[in-house]
Amino acid sequence: MNQPTGKKTGILIVNLGSPASPKTADVRRFLREFLGDPRVVNIPRLIWWLILNLFILPFRPRKSAHAYQSIWTEQGSPLVVFTRDLSAKLKARYGHEGLFFDYAMRYGQPKLSDKLQAFKQQQVDEIIVLPLYPQYSSTTTASIFDVFAAELASWRHIPSLRFISDYYRQPAYINAVADSIRLHWQNHGQAELLLMSFHGLPAKLTELGDPYFYHSQATALAIAKALGLADNQWQLVFQSRFGRAEWLQPYCVEVLGNLPKQGIKHIDVVCPGFAVDCLETLEEIALTNQDIFLQAGGESYRYIPALNDSDIHAEVIFQLTIPAQ
Ligand SMILES: C=CC1=C(C)c2cc3[nH]c(cc4nc(cc5[nH]c(cc1n2)c(C)c5CCC(=O)O)C(CCC(=O)O)=C4C)c(C)c3C=C
Ligand SMILES: [Fe+2]
Ligand SMILES: [Fe+2]
Numbered sequence: 001m002n003q004p005t006g007k008k009t010g011i012l013i014v015n016l017g018s019p020a021s022p023k024t025a026d027v028r029r030f031l032r033e034f035l036g037d038p039r040v041v042n043i044p045r046l047i048w049w050l051i052l053n054l055f056i057l058p059f060r061p062r063k064s065a066h067a068y069q070s071i072w073t074e075q076g077s078p079l080v081v082f083t084r085d086l087s088a089k090l091k092a093r094y095g096h097e098g099l100f101f102d103y104a105m106r107y108g109q110p111k112l113s114d115k116l117q118a119f120k121q122q123q124v125d126e127i128i129v130l131p132l133y134p135q136y137s138s139t140t141t142a143s144i145f146d147v148f149a150a151e152l153a154s155w156r157h158i159p160s161l162r163f164i165s166d167y168y169r170q171p172a173y174i175n176a177v178a179d180s181i182r183l184h185w186q187n188h189g190q191a192e193l194l195l196m197s198f199h200g201l202p203a204k205l206t207e208l209g210d211p212y213f214y215h216s217q218a219t220a221l222a223i224a225k226a227l228g229l230a231d232n233q234w235q236l237v238f239q240s241r242f243g244r245a246e247w248l249q250p251y252c253v254e255v256l257g258n259l260p261k262q263g264i265k266h267i268d269v270v271c272p273g274f275a276v277d278c279l280e281t282l283e284e285i286a287l288t289n290q291d292i293f294l295q296a297g298g299e300s301y302r303y304i305p306a307l308n309d310s311d312i313h314a315e316v317i318f319q320l321t322i323p324a325q
Contacts, residue, residue, distance in 0.1 A: 017105030
C-alpha cells in the first residue's frame with residue numbers, strides 16, 4: 001500500500017449536493033443555485049433567468065420539498081450523509097499523515113472551495129478530485145471542474161493536480177455494481193428483468209458532444225456482461241426528465257408503464273449512475289416509479305441500493321484515486 005514518502009496528497013470526492021433542509025425556502029435556495037448553473041441549463045441567460053424566476057422557482061420548490069421530506073433522515077439528506085460517511089470510511093481505512101480524504105458538494109454545503117483551501121493549509125503536494133459521477137456529463141462533471149478551476153485561479157502555488165473525469169470503464173466499479181446485484185439476487189431471488197436506470201439529460205447535448213449517453217450504454221452493457229445476462233434479461237432506461245424538451249430515451253416511466261402489457265411483471269431496478277442513494281433513487285425510483293409499475297399491472301418491483309458507504313465502495317474509490325508514488 002501507499003507508504004508515507006514525505007509527500008502529501010489530498011483526495012476530494014465531490015457530489016451534487018442537497019438543500020440545507022427539506023423546507024420549501026431551503027429547497028428554493030438550492031434549486032436557484034443548481035438550475036442557475038449554465039452547465040446544467042444552457043440556454044441564453046436572460047431567457048432562462050425569466051423562466052426560472054417566473055415559472056420554476058415560485059412552484060417547483062414546494063413540490064420538491066415534499067419529495068425531499070419523504071426521504072430525509074435524522075442525520076440529513078441521504079446524498080450528503082452517504083457521501084460524508086463514505087469519506088469518513090476512506091479516511092479511517094486508507095488515510096495517513098501523507099494521505100488526506102475529504103468530501104464536498106457542488107451545490108450547497110460543504111463547499112468545494114473550502115475543502116481545497118483546507119488542503120492548501122495542509123500544504124499538500126498533490127490534489128486529486130473525483131466527481132462521484134461514473135459517467136461524464138457536461139452538466140455534472142464539467143460543472144465541478146469549473147468550480148475547481150475557479151478556486152485554483154487565485155492560488156500562487158499550484159500543486160500537482162488530477163481530475164478524474166469518469167470511471168464507468170473501471171473494472172473495480174463495474175464488478176462492485178455487478179456483485180451488489182448478485183448479492184441482491186441471492187437474498188431475494190432474480191426477477192424476470194433487470195432495469196438499469198440512469199439520470200437523463202436533454203437529448204441535444206449528445207449531438208453537441210456530451211458523451212454521457214455512450215458512457216451510460218457502455219456501463220449497462222458491461223454490467224450485463226459481468227452478470228452473464230442475455231439481451232432479453234435487462235434494459236437500459238433514463239429517468240428524472242425535467243421540462244418539456246426531448247431527453248435521452250427510452251424514458252423510465254414509459255417503459256415501466258409498458259412492461260406489464262408485454263408480460264413482464266417482476267423486475268429489479270438498479271441505478272448504476274448514482275454512487276450513493278439520493279432523492280432521484282429513493283423517492284423517484286423506489287417510491288414513485290414503483291407505483292407506476294404496480295398500477296400498470298406489475299406484480300413485484302425491487303430497488304437495488306447504490307454502493308453508498310459500503311466497504312466495497314471505499315475500496316473502489318481508493319483504487320480509482322490511488323496516488324502516484
Ligand atoms: C436541467 C435539469 C437537470 C439536468 C440536466 C440534470 C442532470 C443530472 N443530474 C444528476 C444527478 C442528480 N440530480 C438530482 C436532483 C435534481 N436534478 C434536477 C435537474 C437536472 N439534473 C433537479 C431539478 C433536481 C432536484 C430535485 C427536483 O426538484 O427534482 C440529484 C439528487 C440530489 C439530492 O439532494 O438527493 C442527483 C444525484 C445527474 C447524474 C445528471 C446528469 C448526468
Ligand atoms: Fe439531476
Ligand atoms: Fe427527479
